[in-house]
Amino acid sequence: MKKLLLILLLSTCVYSVQAQINTNVESTTTTKSVARTPDTTTATIPKHVKTRIIGGAQMRSDKDIVDNIKKSKDHTTLTNAILAGNLSETLKSRGPLTIFAPTNDAFNQLAPGTLDTLLKTTHGIDLTRLLTYHVISGKYTSKDIAKQIVQGKGSATFITLTGAKLIAKINGDRNIVLVDENGKEAVISQFDIEQSNGIIDVVTAVLVPKSKL
Numbered sequence: 001m002k003k004l005l006l007i008l009l010l011s012t013c014v015y016s017v018q019a020q021i022n023t024n025v026e027s028t029t030t031t032k033s034v035a036r037t038p039d040t041t042t043a044t045i046p047k048h049v050k051t052r053i054i055g056g057a058q059m060r061s062d063k064d065i066v067d068n069i070k071k072s073k074d075h076t077t078l079t080n081a082i083l084a085g086n087l088s089e090t091l092k093s094r095g096p097l098t099i100f101a102p103t104n105d106a107f108n109q110l111a112p113g114t115l116d117t118l119l120k121t122t123h124g125i126d127l128t129r130l131l132t133y134h135v136i137s138g139k140y141t142s143k144d145i146a147k148q149i150v151q152g153k154g155s156a157t158f159i160t161l162t163g164a165k166l167i168a169k170i171n172g173d174r175n176i177v178l179v180d181e182n183g184k185e186a187v188i189s190q191f192d193i194e195q196s197n198g199i200i201d202v203v204t205a206v207l208v209p210k211s212k213l
Contacts, residue, residue, distance in 0.1 A: 095197035
């Protein structure tokens, strides 16, 4: 009887020690596994790079205007128009440039058939003129635009890459709006999205210069 009790006692002790060893091994394995997992959340983007989420995509200040805008699901029409108008090289230049980027909804506000006509190869000049009317040379933040509006006693005039004028002012809701040569207004809905070669501002309407459109 005593031998049986002794055997049971030794078996219990061995089981307990083995269980503890297994626990330590699992703990060590888990620790090593966690230690081997790289922290990619901070390693992939340098601290000096600014990021903004536009159209469900992350835009980085170390990428150029074209590389960033093509990731936005809200700017697929603009991206296609840039490609059709052969403006990628211009918008990837060192700049700096400030582009007022109409959303897909903004393009949908155009008269039916207008966009389809512009995207035809025979209307390349008109498409280029329309797109470059949304771009000004230089890097203008919202503060820069607001300052010029104040200095202009209520409005500021910018010359776009087309050579045509674009007016900026502040409306009754205290938003900065852009007014094209036909009197149509576009609200700047998102400001100061920094790019490696300038700034993107999102606008709610397509701006149209005086032309055959």
